[in-house]
Amino acid sequence: MSGNTVTPSHAVSCTPSRAARELDLKRSEFDLAVHLGRIRTVPDEGGGGRRVVRAEIDRLRSEPGFPEALRRRVLVVGTGEGAAILEVPPTRFTRLARLGLVVPVKFYLNRYRAVVWLYLADELRQFASDKTNAFLLTGRTPEVLRSQLAAGVDLRARNWRGRHLGFLLRQTDGPWQRAGALAGFLDPLQVAEIVEDPYERAHLNRFRPGPPAHGAPGTPAAHLVEKIMTADDPDELAWLRSDLANTLDEARADQPAPRPGTRPAPKPALPGPAPHPVPPHRPKQPAAPDVLDAPDVREQPDRPARGLLSWLRRRNT
Incomplete structure (x- = not known):
């Protein structure tokens, strides 16, 4: 096989569903990991959506603590679990979220069509461990923040x-x-x-x-x-x-937007051999009778039918 053979991109990459299985992730976990940039994807050259290269899967599988560490980074929680991570009441957690101090990463609608916001558990743990946030988790909420809440602010x-x-x-x-x-x-x-x-x-x-x-x-x-x-x-x-x-x-x-009637200019034709001269068109002549002594009716344009009939009568007698 030639050394110049190019391996198709599909041979070194896989679909999101296949990548999720190989990374031991649920499809929702995989999609969120892509959303957050935890898993890098590449466009499919065939226009079939995005794919994951084999090297990226190998990189993630070789990380310490795989697959639990990867799952931990994409774990999402609601208000109740989020409040437990911050060790605050759910009402305070909701106030922090409305003020934009904790940021939702996704949402869904429950059966009552109420919006349920979800947060990254990993980010909440980091928020709780940051000592500069301690005054937000305990004691009275600062006046400036309470005034924003009273004005109806909700940045979720x-x-x-x-x-x-x-x-x-x-x-x-x-x-x-x-x-x-x-x-x-x-x-x-x-x-x-x-x-x-x-x-x-x-x-x-x-x-x-x-x-x-x-x-x-x-x-x-x-x-x-x-x-x-x-x-x-x-x-x-x-x-x-x-x-x-x-x-x-x-x-x-x-690249300007396409418009009706705008087509790319045709490519110029490549030079080729000069064309052969075409002989002038000559109408096809009717076949002559297969009898040697048939009269030349073309020499009698005024009476073509009569001359031919007279000759046929003489021949049949």
């Missing part, structure tokens, strides 16, 4: 959007994809104000991610998730709009 959704946007941006491969990730957190009307060209908007929507799957499209659950996905804070809207406008400038410079 915004902080989740920030984490999710970071994940999406890590998966992009170009400025149009980055612009689509940013547009995914804006209301379509906001996007239309920034991207006035309908062809650019249609191209951008190809890369706009949908919200996490929670219920069939059009259901109340789906509407609620879409609301969580859409930015509503003025500061958040301002920097999302600014980043989208700047990223679009990069995308236009890199």
Whole structure:
């Protein structure tokens, strides 16, 4: 076999489902590990989604404490378990989350369509071990924080959007994809104000991610998730709009959006041998009778039928 043989990428990488099995992870644990950057993925050259290279799987399997250490890093807990890790009442934990001091990493809707926020247990342990946070865990909440809570501040959704946007941006491969990730957190009307060209908007929507799957499209659950996905804070809207406008400038410079009727110019034909001259077209002549003494009827254009019939009568007599 030649030394120049190229090994296909599929031979040295595997699908997410296969990688999850080899890493002894549930699929939800694997997806979260990818989301957090704990597991590196690469795009599939065939356009079939992302894959995990064999070297990445070997790296993770060789780490000390595998697989328990990897599972520990992606363990998520709710409010009750999170409060137990911080050794605070659940009500105080909720206040810390609303203030943005602990950041959710994912969420789901329970059967009552209430949002249940989930937090990384590893991050909560780090928060509890940091001595600078001790005054937040015991004693009276500082006045400035209590005033924010009284004003109705709740940064859980915004902080989740920030984490999710970071994940999406890590998966992009170009400025149009980055612009689509940013547009995914804006209301379509906001996007239309920034991207006035309908062809650019249609191209951008190809890369706009949908919200996490929670219920069939059009259901109340789906509407609620879409609301969580859409930015509503003025500061958040301002920097999302600014980043989208700047990223679009990069995308236009890199590759303009396709438009109807625009096709790539055809490649010039390669020079070849000169064509042979084509003889002038001559209409096909009818076949002559197979009798040697047949009269030449073409010499009698005025009476072609009569001459031929007279000759046939004489021949048959």
